[in-house]
Amino acid sequence: AQTVTQSQPEMSVQEAETVTLSCTYDTSESNYYLFWYKQPPSRQMILVIRQEAYKQQNATENRFSVNFQKAAKSFSLKISDSQLGDTAMYFCAFMSPTYSGGGADGLTFGKGTHLIIQP
């Protein structure tokens, strides 16, 4: 079974600062996907970034980037130039495909980090 651990229940930073959210996971699989999802007060889950385990290059989406350390089973999210709209719960999630072609399997989520961006 897979487990995902987010050790920071809450973080608070000033607007425009850079913040890093940590995530570690445990699995015996070699092929998997990792995700960061954002859940604002509306509770709509929004995909922030996606990483494929077989890719060594860290994924980047505008102000969001990850530091993926496969050997350490670590997957942290860095938010640069933080904005008030970044205030939300952030969930790290793990998924293992059911077959090599990229089939679908359910997500295992961490407990989340509540990120607050202060004006």
Added chain:
Amino acid sequence: GAVVSQHPSRVICKSGTSVKIECRSLDFQATTMFWYRQFPKQSLMLMATSNEGSKATYEQGVEKDKFLINHASLTLSTLTVTSAHPEDSSFYICSATIAGGRGGTQYFGPGTRLLVL
């Protein structure tokens, strides 16, 4: 693109009644849909995986006779909470993956808040 809707967004029902929640992929065909439950201030927990035209796969501890899932088409999955009790009150969220699309990415619906009195 990749929009998922849920209906209703909020429902209140009496204990013992059944409630149906719909999950639709609006602009894509979904090979697989998932149902999650989220209790207040907690994370999402996978309840079941639904594949079009076949029986759903339930996670350990989830009663399949209580949470009936039907995935009749590539754009619609339904979750029926049968004989609901107050402890079933929760936030139910569905997600869907695109048929033939990028492996693994799930697109989430806006959720349904269920309150059982």
